[in-house]
Amino acid sequence: MKIRIVMLTILSLALAGILLTSCQSTYVTSAKVYIQQDNWDKAIEQLELAVQYTPDNAEAHYLLGSAYAQKNLWEKMNVEFDKSLQLSPLYKTEITNTRLKHYNTNFNSGINRINGGDVDGAIKQFKICHEIDPEQEGALKNLAYCYDKNNDLEGAVEVYKSLVEIAENKIEVYQSITGILFKLKKYDQVIEMEKKALEIDPGNSDAIANIAMAYDFLGDKDQARAEYEKALANNPNDKDLLYNLGRLQYMNKDYDAAIANFQKVIEMDPNDFDSNLNVGNAYLSMGDTYRKTLVDKENDNQTVEPEERDKLKDFYRQSLPYLLKALCLQSEDANLWNNIAVAYVNSGDADKGKACFAVADAMKTGSDTEAKEFLSANCE
Numbered sequence: 199m200k201i202r203i204v205m206l207t208i209l210s211l212a213l214a215g216i217l218l219t220s221c222q223s224t225y226v227t228s229a230k231v232y233i234q235q236d237n238w239d240k241a242i243e244q245l246e247l248a249v250q251y252t253p254d255n256a257e258a259h260y261l262l263g264s265a266y267a268q269k270n271l272w273e274k275m276n277v278e279f280d281k282s283l284q285l286s287p288l289y290k291t292e293i294t295n296t297r298l299k300h301y302n303t304n305f306n307s308g309i310n311r312i313n314g315g316d317v318d319g320a321i322k323q324f325k326i327c328h329e330i331d332p333e334q335e336g337a338l339k340n341l342a343y344c345y346d347k348n349n350d351l352e353g354a355v356e357v358y359k360s361l362v363e364i365a366e367n368k369i370e371v372y373q374s375i376t377g378i379l380f381k382l383k384k385y386d387q388v389i390e391m392e393k394k395a396l397e398i399d400p401g402n403s404d405a406i407a408n409i410a411m412a413y414d415f416l417g418d419k420d421q422a423r424a425e426y427e428k429a430l431a432n433n434p435n436d437k438d439l440l441y442n443l444g445r446l447q448y449m450n451k452d453y454d455a456a457i458a459n460f461q462k463v464i465e466m467d468p469n470d471f472d473s474n475l476n477v478g479n480a481y482l483s484m485g486d487t488y489r490k491t492l493v494d495k496e497n498d499n500q501t502v503e504p505e506e507r508d509k510l511k512d513f514y515r516q517s518l519p520y521l522l523k524a525l526c527l528q529s530e531d532a533n534l535w536n537n538i539a540v541a542y543v544n545s546g547d548a549d550k551g552k553a554c555f556a557v558a559d560a561m562k563t564g565s566d567t568e569a570k571e572f573l574s575a576n577c578e
Contacts, residue, residue: 225251226258233261238268249278256286264296272300272329301330301337308340317344335365342374351378369395369402376408388412403433407442414446422446437463441473453480471527475534478521482537485513485544514545526577529569532561 225248232241245262248255263278279293308323321344327337338361345354355378362371372395379388389412392405399405410425426443433439444459457480463473488510492502521538528534535558543551557568 226255226261229261229265233265238265241265242269249281253281254285256282256288259285260289260293263293267296267300270326272326275330297331301327301334304330305337305340308337312340312344317347320344321348333364335361338364346378351382354378355382369399369405373404373408380408380411383415385412385416401432403429403436403439406432407436407439410439411442414442419446419450435466437466437470441470444473444476448476448480451483453484456480468523469527471524474520474527475524478517478519478524478541479537481513481517481520482541485510485517488513489544511545514541517541518545522576526573529573530561532558535561535569 225244229241229244229248232238232244242262242265245258245265248258249262252258259278259282263275263282266272266275266278279297282289283293304323304326308320308327311317311320311323321341324337324341324344327334328341331337338357342354342357342361345351345357355375358371358375358378362368362375365371372391375391376388379385379391389409392409392412395402395405396409406425406429410422410429413419413425414422423443423446426439426446430436430439430443440459440462444456444463447453447456447459457477460473460477460480463470464477467473492506492510495502518538518541521534521541525534525538535554539551539554539558541551542548542554553568553572557572560566560568
């Protein structure tokens with residue numbers, strides 16, 4: 199008797215399995231009919247029943263994910279696709295193609311919106327792309343660009359921080375984050391980001407240079423100088439590094455060292471306006487400092503020797519070629535004309551000095567006749 203009871207139990211369980219399989223098959227079959235009819239609401243209704251009763255059916259999860267995609271339910275789509283792939287790789291190609299289709303549609307819409315000036319609309323499209331496929335870099339790159347374009351720099355930084363988690367070229371993303379952090383004047387975070395970049399590429403000169411500039415802007419001049427020198431050891435012909443180190447030295451009144459670095463930049467680029475201007479101004483500053491020394495000497499009833507006076511003039515003479523080069527590159531600054539006038543007068547050419555003072559005064563009233571005449575005579 200007991201044997202018969204066990205056999206009946208087994209038979210009952212077997213029948214239950216058949217019934218469940220039959221129900222699942224009916225749900226999926228019905229869903230496929232609704233899909234052919236483009237009735238996605240009904241298809242979802244049937245497929246949700248299918249995965250409820252037989253959660254180990256990979257096809258049901260795949261079809262339900264596809265149906266959710268038609269309703270723009272991207273999070274639910276990914277849940278079902280992931281479940282399908284966990285159960286079986288059978289629908290991997292179909293899942294990949296479905297994601298790619300919807301991703302590309304929204305991505306192209308985002309690009310078109312950018313081109314049409316609708317940045318806010320583009321942001322919405324790229325966010326959808328990221329929901330559809332969080333592993334794709336393109337949507338996040340364009341989303342960060344849109345935030346930057348909208349001047350939402352904090353938003354751009356957060357997007358880049360998400361991007362760095364999936365990016366193949368993490369160094370590139372760190373550099374993008376750093377560029378925005380400089381705009382935000384968050385120099386401590388610049389150092390933090392670039393140190394992460396150096397963990398990946400210890401010799402990366404851009405990262406070292408950005409760390410140096412961050413220390414520079416934070417006011418830690420000694421650390422900044424050490425970082426600039428470290429960067430230049432790896433890339434001795436980097437114009438930006440040479441210029442920034444020269445600028446730092448100039449600000450610290452280490453004029454000889456500053457001039458040496460600015461001159462290296464000028465050797466590589468003779469038309470570098472800022473380097474020419476800074477060399478000229480450095481010689482002017484050295485001349486002014488030396489003048490005070492001689493004045494103090496005279497006030498102390500000491501004799502100023504002729505060679506000392508020649509040395510003073512020589513500072514101003516040395517400034518002139520660089521100031522004039524800067525003037526020939528950009529002639530609209532009245533202060534530059536004034537500095538050239540000072541250099542001429544103190545080097546012994548009072549007439550040219552007077553002419554440049556006249557130009558500086560005339561520029562304040564909007565007249566450029568005197569400037570044109572001087573430039574014609576002194577610039578090629």
